[in-house]
Amino acid sequence: MNLVLDIAWTHVRTRVRQTGFAVAGVATGVGFSIMMAALMQGSQDDFTNRLVNTLPHITVSDERRVPPKQLAETMFEAAQFYGLAPEARRRGIKNPLATMAALEAWLPGNVAPSVKVQGIIRYANRDVGASVIGIDPAREAAVSELAKQMRGAPLAALFRATNAIVLGDRLAEKIGARIGANITVQTSEGARINAQVVGFFRSGLRQMDEGTAYVLAKTGQILAQQTGLINELRVRLKDPMASREIAQRIEGDTGYKSVSWQEAHEDLLSTFLIRNLIMYTVVGAILLVASFGTYNIISTITHEKARDIAILKSLGLREETVRTIFVVEALIIGAAGAAAGFVLGYLLCIALGAIEIRNPFVDMTRLPLTYAYWHYLVAGLAALFSSVAAGYLPARKAARLHPVDIIRGAT
Amino acid sequence: MIANAQPQERIATAAEAPLIEARNVTRILPGIVPTTLVRNISLRIGGNEFIAITGPSGSGKSSLLYLLGLLDLPTSGEVLIRGRATHAMTEDERAHVRLSTLGFVFQFHFLLPEFSIVDNVMLPMRALGGRPEEDMRERAKVLLSSLGLADHLDKRPDQLSGGQRQRVAVARALANEPAVILADEPTGSLDSKSSEQVFDLLRHIVEDQGKTVVAVTHHLGFAERTDRRIELIDGTIVADRQIAKRA
Numbered sequence: 133m134n135l136v137l138d139i140a141w142t143h144v145r146t147r148v149r150q151t152g153f154a155v156a157g158v159a160t161g162v163g164f165s166i167m168m169a170a171l172m173q174g175s176q177d178d179f180t181n182r183l184v185n186t187l188p189h190i191t192v193s194d195e196r197r198v199p200p201k202q203l204a205e206t207m208f209e210a211a212q213f214y215g216l217a218p219e220a221r222r223r224g225i226k227n228p229l230a231t232m233a234a235l236e237a238w239l240p241g242n243v244a245p246s247v248k249v250q251g252i253i254r255y256a257n258r259d260v261g262a263s264v265i266g267i268d269p270a271r272e273a274a275v276s277e278l279a280k281q282m283r284g285a286p287l288a289a290l291f292r293a294t295n296a297i298v299l300g301d302r303l304a305e306k307i308g309a310r311i312g313a314n315i316t317v318q319t320s321e322g323a324r325i326n327a328q329v330v331g332f333f334r335s336g337l338r339q340m341d342e343g344t345a346y347v348l349a350k351t352g353q354i355l356a357q358q359t360g361l362i363n364e365l366r367v368r369l370k371d372p373m374a375s376r377e378i379a380q381r382i383e384g385d386t387g388y389k390s391v392s393w394q395e396a397h398e399d400l401l402s403t404f405l406i407r408n409l410i411m412y413t414v415v416g417a418i419l420l421v422a423s424f425g426t427y428n429i430i431s432t433i434t435h436e437k438a439r440d441i442a443i444l445k446s447l448g449l450r451e452e453t454v455r456t457i458f459v460v461e462a463l464i465i466g467a468a469g470a471a472a473g474f475v476l477g478y479l480l481c482i483a484l485g486a487i488e489i490r491n492p493f494v495d496m497t498r499l500p501l502t503y504a505y506w507h508y509l510v511a512g513l514a515a516l517f518s519s520v521a522a523g524y525l526p527a528r529k530a531a532r533l534h535p536v537d538i539i540r541g542a543t
Numbered sequence: 544m545i546a547n548a549q550p551q552e553r554i555a556t557a558a559e560a561p562l563i564e565a566r567n568v569t570r571i572l573p574g575i576v577p578t579t580l581v582r583n584i585s586l587r588i589g590g591n592e593f594i595a596i597t598g599p600s601g602s603g604k605s606s607l608l609y610l611l612g613l614l615d616l617p618t619s620g621e622v623l624i625r626g627r628a629t630h631a632m633t634e635d636e637r638a639h640v641r642l643s644t645l646g647f648v649f650q651f652h653f654l655l656p657e658f659s660i661v662d663n664v665m666l667p668m669r670a671l672g673g674r675p676e677e678d679m680r681e682r683a684k685v686l687l688s689s690l691g692l693a694d695h696l697d698k699r700p701d702q703l704s705g706g707q708r709q710r711v712a713v714a715r716a717l718a719n720e721p722a723v724i725l726a727d728e729p730t731g732s733l734d735s736k737s738s739e740q741v742f743d744l745l746r747h748i749v750e751d752q753g754k755t756v757v758a759v760t761h762h763l764g765f766a767e768r769t770d771r772r773i774e775l776i777d778g779t780i781v782a783d784r785q786i787a788k789r790a
Contacts (some may be wrong), residue, residue, distance in 0.1 A: 135666070135669040135670060138662075139655070142655075142658065142659070146657050146659075169601055198627065218788050348577070379566045429611075439653060440653075442653075443649075443653040443654075443655070443660045444666075446612075446640025446641070446647055447613055447642060447647065447666065447667050447670065447715075448638045448639060448640075448641035448643070448645075448667065448670060448671075449638065449642075449670050450633070450634075450635045450638050450639075451634060451635070451638075453670070477619070535614055536609050539609075539614075539649060539653075539727070
């Protein structure tokens with residue numbers, strides 16, 4: 133074995149208890165870092181999955197980002213007009229079938245048409261505001277998980293009755309409607325129909341389950357009081373993470389406001405950023421504290437071994453060699469700590485995964501955890517790096533030690 | 544023929560130059576009251592000499608030895624090893640000279656406590672490198688056996704007596720076949736019987752292996768039996784006597 137490794141290993145090996153504590157310090161840091169990363173990443177992934185699975189990845193609506201200008205404003209740019217209301221246009225996406233065909237030609241995914249109307253659902257003297265979405269059940273399967281989220285009846289139940297309606301389960305609970313109940317839907321356009329509840333859905337997102345109802349597109353058009361109206365295209369992509377870029381392109385192509393799921397939930401996603409920032413700060417602090425332990429042990433060893441260092445140097449070992457010995461010792465502690473930390477982290481994840489939790493906002497019974505190799509990689513590298521940094525300072529001091537000072541002191 | 548001329552010439556000068564030469568060496572310890580350890584000493588040490596440096600406590604004998612062994616740097620003057628100036632060398636170059644040409648024995652054995660004595664003797668060889676580990680182990684065993692430690696090869700230093708440890712230290716000093724052994728009170732912490740053994744060992748190194756031994760000692764019985772005695776008082780050489788070569 134290499135001389136440096138041999139001496140370093142001997143120093144570490146003959147101080148089982150001291151090095152044990154240093155290793156335990158690093159291992160705790162690494163283990164808890166891994167656990168925290170798994171938990172943070174897990175809840176984030178879980179939430180993202182829920183969003184991605186429940187909602188269309190991109191919603192193309194008949195709105196524009198900026199209200200269209202009046203003709204006069206575009207004709208006479210220099211003049212200023214007062215009291216002009218933005219130009220009113222007929223609602224809906226123009227020529228929806230052709231637009232969809234154009235999008236489907238290049239989109240890596242599927243497009244489905246829908247009619248979205250704001251309405252009030254009334255049953256047994258209770259009023260609840262809701263988005264009523266008219267869909268084509270056959271095409272809906274290609275753009276959302278709605279068919280899988282159905283409770284009580286399949287999505288095709290929408291064809292069972294005239295004006296059939298599917299309610300979010302929390303919405304149904306709120307108004308006390310069961311399957312077969314006849315409810316009233318009234319919209320801002322003044323339409324008012326009686327609809328029969330044929331099923332429920334449960335997406336897991338409270339906001340959806342509390343405030344959304346599905347009907348057939350035809351019923352939706354009646355509610356919107358406009359025949360043939362399609363005011364929303366729902367897009368599902370093969371790669372949900374590409375939504376932002378594709379939404380931009382759709383908007384550029386069609387001029388309609390296209391909102392990716394990321395944009396729709398920007399506030400939530402930005403809290404992830406803050407969460408991650410907090411996590412990395414805490415993890416960094418844990419590893420820093422662990423590295424103090426390493427610093428301590430290497431310092432102690434160099435003090436105890438001052439005589440050995442003196443003799444090694446007097447024999448003719450180079451400063452660099454002596455320094456390397458102690459850095460290697462720190463590295464051994466760091467590596468052992470990282471390895472033990474991997475095991476600890478994995479066990480902690482398993483233990484956490486076994487805990488059942490009830491959350492009033494999102495339904496889950498177990499903590500979502502993500503097992504990712506890079507959590508281990510990052511925590512391990514950080515442990516190694518901090519150990520080497522912690523070992524380097526006392527190692528440098530030890531290597532600079534003047535042999536004569538020690539030998540004279542001993543004599 | 545001509546191609547050979549230059550290396551031969553170089554060997555010739557190396558042989559002519561003294562092994563260690565001190566030129567007007569002074570060492571002052573800095574401090575509020577600077578202490579002069581060694582004052583303007585000039586000294587030539589050749590091959591195959593057995594030298595004792597003697598003097599009262601605080602006369603600077605150990606300091607002189609450290610300067611000759613490149614463990615310490617003179618405040619002024621210079622130390623040459625085989626004609627090579629050392630004051631301009633880097634710390635690493637000096638370390639290499641120590642490793643390859645000088646061997647040290649101190650009053651305390653300074654063996655690494657966690658290693659067996661064979662490993663301790665192998666240490667300088669491994670630091671120098673250049674040959675397989677097995678050869679080093681073999682040489683360490685031969686060295687230790689020749690010093691009467693054949694039965695203790697795998698013991699650790701704390702399992703040996705003081706005299707045995709000091710012999711291990713001598714074996715370690717000899718590991719890299721140095722030209723000079725510098726010994727700082729090698730018998731200072733030993734009883735008379737062990738002292739005698741270590742002295743005989745050092746004499747043997749001079750007489751049978753042709754090496755030079757420079758030993759700092761305050762032990763008169765030791766100093767009287769060496770070939771050359773250098774006496775120091777207050778950091779200055781007051782006597783440098785060559786005793787008639789033994790028969």
